[in-house]
Amino acid sequence: MAWTPVCTKEDLVENSGVCALVAGQQVAIFLLLIEGEQRLFAVGNYDPIGGANVMSRGIPGSIGSRLVVASPLYKQQFDLTTGQCLQQPEYRLPCYAVGLEQGMVSVFTEPLCTEQQASAA
Template sequence: MSFQEICSLDDLVENSGVCVLVAEQQVALFWLRPDDSGGTGELFAVGNFDPVGGANVLSRGILGSVGDKLVVASPLYKQHFCLRTGQCLQDPSFSVPVYPVMLSHQKVLIGSQPFAVDAVAA
């Protein structure tokens, strides 16, 4: 799998999302940084397409947590998608792809292919 350099970490807004193009697919990129953290926080990348609402909008969703799961709430019908697995918490028959994302020398890189569903669920 190849990785594509997307941007610098400084280009992102903490605790917010942006839409990026990876291998001709829209991907929602999120940078979560807890208020009390001195570190860089965590990066997440999921498909931008909301399968319930039928539109590319997840990058504009609201970030939060449901129980111990970090989620993005779709701005359309408010379904929560887990940022680690892509699973919809309200209806498990829906999910979004989860992409590998990493930080290297303050540059954000996203894998060209999403994780396999079995690998994410593990």
């Protein structure tokens, strides 16, 4: 387990997503502007409901205090910090630690939460 550099901060577009390959897995990375502060989030790129690698093309936003990304396929919203689907809680995206150091964005190779944890919750 290690950190994988994936891109520079300049490669990211604020309030949008990009896809990167991390340890053989597609990861969607989002740079969001929240209350004037830029924050990074990383979740699995595979939409378990739509069955396609599209989450990096999803629409980021918020529902109440929860930061979410809406799938571009069927529009279900997934929490960016837990991966949990708000409409269908039996589904969850893996979520990853993501960091910024000296302008380089890195993602931890092992997810913090996984799809399998959703069925146990």
